[in-house]
Amino acid sequence: MTRILLLTSAAAIALPVTGAFAEGELNLYSSRHYDTDERLYSDFTEQTGITINRIEGNADELIARMEAEGRNSPADVLLTVDTTRLERAKDAGLLQAVDSDVLESRIPGNLQDADNEWFGFSQRARIVFYDEADVTDPPQTYLDLADPQYEGMVCHRSSTNVYSQTLLSAVIEHHGEEAARDWAQGVVNNFARAPQGGDTDQLRGLVSGECDISVSNTYYFARALRTDVDGLGQDELAGIGYVFPRMTETAGAHVNLSGGGVAANAPNRDNAVAFLEYLASDSAQSYFANGNDEYPAVEGVPLSESVQQLGEFEADPVDLSAVAKNVAAANRIFADVDWE
Amino acid sequence: MGIRRATRIPIGTAAAIVVAVLCALPHAGVLVAAMAGSVDTVSQLAATVLPRYVLTTLALVALVGAGTFVLGAATAWIVTAFAFPGRRLLEGALILPLALPGYVAAYAYTFLLDHPGPVQTALRDAIGWGPRDYWFPEIRSLGGAAAMLTLVLYPYVYLLARSAFLMEGAGPAQVARSLGRGPLGVFLTVTLPMARPAIAAGVLLAMMETLADFGTVAHFGVRTFATGIYTSWFTLADRAAAAQLALGLLAFALTLAVLERRSRGGARYATRGVVPAPRIALRGRGAVLAILACALPVALGLVVPVGTLAAMAAGSEQSWTDPRYLRFAGNTVVLGLVAAAVTVGAAVLLGSLHRVRGGRPARWALYLGRLGYAVPGGVIAVGLLVPFAAFDNALDLWAERSFGIRTGLLLTGSIWVLVLAYVIRFLAAAIGAYEGGLASVTPNVDAAARVLGRSGWGVVGRVHLPVLRPALVTAALIVFVDVAKELPATLIMRPFDFDTLAVQAYRLASDERLGGAAVPSLTIALIGLVPVLLLCLQVARRPVPGARTRVPGGAG
Numbered sequence: 001m002t003r004i005l006l007l008t009s010a011a012a013i014a015l016p017v018t019g020a021f022a023e024g025e026l027n028l029y030s031s032r033h034y035d036t037d038e039r040l041y042s043d044f045t046e047q048t049g050i051t052i053n054r055i056e057g058n059a060d061e062l063i064a065r066m067e068a069e070g071r072n073s074p075a076d077v078l079l080t081v082d083t084t085r086l087e088r089a090k091d092a093g094l095l096q097a098v099d100s101d102v103l104e105s106r107i108p109g110n111l112q113d114a115d116n117e118w119f120g121f122s123q124r125a126r127i128v129f130y131d132e133a134d135v136t137d138p139p140q141t142y143l144d145l146a147d148p149q150y151e152g153m154v155c156h157r158s159s160t161n162v163y164s165q166t167l168l169s170a171v172i173e174h175h176g177e178e179a180a181r182d183w184a185q186g187v188v189n190n191f192a193r194a195p196q197g198g199d200t201d202q203l204r205g206l207v208s209g210e211c212d213i214s215v216s217n218t219y220y221f222a223r224a225l226r227t228d229v230d231g232l233g234q235d236e237l238a239g240i241g242y243v244f245p246r247m248t249e250t251a252g253a254h255v256n257l258s259g260g261g262v263a264a265n266a267p268n269r270d271n272a273v274a275f276l277e278y279l280a281s282d283s284a285q286s287y288f289a290n291g292n293d294e295y296p297a298v299e300g301v302p303l304s305e306s307v308q309q310l311g312e313f314e315a316d317p318v319d320l321s322a323v324a325k326n327v328a329a330a331n332r333i334f335a336d337v338d339w340e
Numbered sequence: 341m342g343i344r345r346a347t348r349i350p351i352g353t354a355a356a357i358v359v360a361v362l363c364a365l366p367h368a369g370v371l372v373a374a375m376a377g378s379v380d381t382v383s384q385l386a387a388t389v390l391p392r393y394v395l396t397t398l399a400l401v402a403l404v405g406a407g408t409f410v411l412g413a414a415t416a417w418i419v420t421a422f423a424f425p426g427r428r429l430l431e432g433a434l435i436l437p438l439a440l441p442g443y444v445a446a447y448a449y450t451f452l453l454d455h456p457g458p459v460q461t462a463l464r465d466a467i468g469w470g471p472r473d474y475w476f477p478e479i480r481s482l483g484g485a486a487a488m489l490t491l492v493l494y495p496y497v498y499l500l501a502r503s504a505f506l507m508e509g510a511g512p513a514q515v516a517r518s519l520g521r522g523p524l525g526v527f528l529t530v531t532l533p534m535a536r537p538a539i540a541a542g543v544l545l546a547m548m549e550t551l552a553d554f555g556t557v558a559h560f561g562v563r564t565f566a567t568g569i570y571t572s573w574f575t576l577a578d579r580a581a582a583a584q585l586a587l588g589l590l591a592f593a594l595t596l597a598v599l600e601r602r603s604r605g606g607a608r609y610a611t612r613g614v615v616p617a618p619r620i621a622l623r624g625r626g627a628v629l630a631i632l633a634c635a636l637p638v639a640l641g642l643v644v645p646v647g648t649l650a651a652m653a654a655g656s657e658q659s660w661t662d663p664r665y666l667r668f669a670g671n672t673v674v675l676g677l678v679a680a681a682v683t684v685g686a687a688v689l690l691g692s693l694h695r696v697r698g699g700r701p702a703r704w705a706l707y708l709g710r711l712g713y714a715v716p717g718g719v720i721a722v723g724l725l726v727p728f729a730a731f732d733n734a735l736d737l738w739a740e741r742s743f744g745i746r747t748g749l750l751l752t753g754s755i756w757v758l759v760l761a762y763v764i765r766f767l768a769a770a771i772g773a774y775e776g777g778l779a780s781v782t783p784n785v786d787a788a789a790r791v792l793g794r795s796g797w798g799v800v801g802r803v804h805l806p807v808l809r810p811a812l813v814t815a816a817l818i819v820f821v822d823v824a825k826e827l828p829a830t831l832i833m834r835p836f837d838f839d840t841l842a843v844q845a846y847r848l849a850s851d852e853r854l855g856g857a858a859v860p861s862l863t864i865a866l867i868g869l870v871p872v873l874l875l876c877l878q879v880a881r882r883p884v885p886g887a888r889t890r891v892p893g894g895a896g
Contacts, residue, residue, distance in 0.1 A: 193455075207456060335388065
């Protein structure tokens with residue numbers, strides 16, 4: 001018994017386990033969960049010689065870990081799939097301002113934090129998909145989703161999902177908390193079924209007929225256009241229509257911004273800044289476009305073929321850091337109107 | 341005696357105390373964090389979400405308890421009381437669903453049974469129903485979660501019930517039969533009541549796992565304590581509310597841990613001189629019914645989900661030949677081996693402390709050791725991360741001020757804190773197996789060894805460990821399977837670039853790559869099957885558990 005214990009202990013000690021602080025390293029905490037991102041990271045290493053050490057997980061858990069680790073946290077860069085979580089990290093004092101001409105000139109103003117603590121690198125529009133056979137008059141705005149004419153037709157994700165929280169936060173920013181509450185109540189009244197599943201499940205619900213109208217991110221649809229996704233073959237996709245809904249008369253479609261910032265206690269700060277600048281480069285930006293069917297944040301970078309099929313759209317130009325501050329109010333509303 | 345030992349604490353006792361303190365660490369952390377919340381937090385929780393969490397959790401635990409009891413006890417009775425074709429095969433196969441994580445079963449069954457899935461689509465096509473013309477049970481529900489957890493947890497009850505039935509021997513059942521009872525009557529009035537403590541222990545283990553489950557209920561959107569703590573802590577960033585909910589869950593867990601321990605306490609038998617009961621041979625319809633009853637849990641708990649995953653994986657872009665998969669599998673196996681070895685060591689220390697010293701503190705150390713089995717991995721992870729990081733940072737500051745050197749995060753982010761989380765989470769399983777073996781070594785053996793000059797801990801090292809090797813192996817195998825399936829703690833605490841199969845399954849599932857996620861999920865099930873098959877072999881070789889562990893010769 002003792003022998004086995006000693007042997008396994010020795011084996012475990014020999015494992016490479018600690019985050020590196022040596023030069024030429026970058027420690028990345030990321031909630032981007034895309035298996036196809038491997039290329040994005042290996043290209044950076046090839047270009048710069050900087051090795052990337054990664055921990056991937058849920059953004060809230062990564063933030064909790066950074067908070068616990070405090071001033072000795074090995075994290076250099078935090079990447080998330082949604083700006084509400086970057087704003088949360090900023091509020092907790094986990095990020096630091098970055099002064100970079102490259103980032104300043106390439107990332108549009110509304111896609112970065114006013115204090116330069118985080119920058120957006122890719123956008124995904126959260127839009128309305130519908131069954132063309134059953135819906136002749138699809139919702140043209142987000143507010144329309146609460147219209148009683150769509151009673152029993154709307155499918156949506158649960159309120160625990162960050163995309164749901166950010167959408168309601170944006171509605172609050174544009175229309176105020178009172179109107180947002182009425183809207184959320186109206187959407188709940190229109191549900192075809194209890195909120196469940198992921199974005200792909202909302203689209204599959206359209207195919208199976210359980211849903212007539214669904215809300216989903218663009219890249220899941222674009223991915224299905226490009227490759228085989230179970231239950232979403234080209235024939236099924238042909239029956240699905242989509243609308244880039246408007247937030248208001250003057251504001252276009254709601255956008256989920258994937259972005260990142262440099263950690264407050266980053267041990268490899270220079271490498272961290274280099275990495276963010278790399279993410280804004282043409283090669284990385286076209287990778288976001290082609291690898292994961294996202295809309296690049298940098299203007300002028302061509303869209304992937306599948307995303308081109310969806311078409312260009314007018315994005316809601318709202319200040320995303322302002323939207324992110326409404327997330328607590330959004331969660332309150334979700335609880336009040338019983339949006340599961 | 342006297343002067344010689346008065347001030348000296350034996351190493352074994354000291355080590356056991358360290359284990360108990362470490363086990364208490366995350367729970368103490370929760371307690372401290374809960375204190376930080378005001379009474380307002382409590383009353384607000386009580387007015388809003390708390391009633392729902394309590395009711396849902398109670399319902400889920402009760403359903404899984406009832407489900408595992410019925411499946412586990414009934415199948416154990418059938419394979420021990422009757423003889424029918426295929427009995428030996430099914431006797432082992434009934435353990436297999438233990439290899440499947442609940443969240444993987446949930447993933448497979450959701451694909452199979454939700455509205456766009458093959459089953460409902462086939463029904464619509466065959467009968468000509470429109471998309472909403474019919475009712476079909478919703479898999480993403482409380483009932484669905486209870487079904488998933490029952491299917492993967494009933495083997496705990498089965499294993500313990502089967503041993504207990506075998507150990508009862510022929511005597512009591514023969515007496516009852518001679519008094520005119522039929523087989524079912526004997527089972528209900530004699531066999532089952534006699535095995536009650538063992539079955540209760542199995543059901544309570546399944547209930548504790550249910551309380552700790554996060555993956556399955558989160559996938560189905562069922563609001564239990566575990567998902568509630570998670571939502572409060574992470575989504576709403578309300579630490580105080582999360583900690584107070586966790587405290588509620590701990591109270592629940594402690595009740596189960598104490599009950600489980602008590603019921604095991606009653607599970608002592610005179611194991612010597614048992615004549616195995618002759619099996620009643622079944623033919624025709626009876627045999628078919630017996631085969632069906634035993635094959636159904638295996639089919640639903642293993643064959644159907646694994647088959648579904650295999651079909652999903654077939655068309656995916658993920659490939660086993662990718663060198664990354666060798667790494668994922670390697671990390672999973674290494675973590676499982678290290679954690680199994682350390683956990684069994686800790687179980688031996690706590691179990692022996694109780695045996696060697698006895699008394700109330702030792703008993704409470706055992707409760708504390710079992711508690712983690714009912715606590716979600718995420719709670720244990722954060723409960724360890726906070727104090728360990730605080731310790732590391734304090735050490736770093738002190739070293740910098742005193743010697744001008746920085747130690748950084750010495751322990752946090754290393755594999756060891758993660759292993760500690762596994763130990764705390766799964767110690768109950770190891771303690772259960774170890775104590776089960778220990779019960780078969782009568783106290784007379786200890787007394788004889790003491791008379792021959794061994795110290796209390798000397799008896800453990802020289803007598804208990806050698807004869808209890810099978811029990812230790814069983815404990816290690818169970819912990820290994822549990823660690824290979826574990827997700828929430830691994831996700832929060834793992835070191836850089838140290839992904840396991842469970843983590844990869846989670847990543848692909850988050851990205852909604854249905855087929856892709858099936859590949860690592862299937863691999864977890866396959867890796868889990870290896871130790872479970874070893875358990876099956878143990879079952880096959882040792883018809884009566886404890887028979888081999890008996891001390892030979894006059895000492896017993």
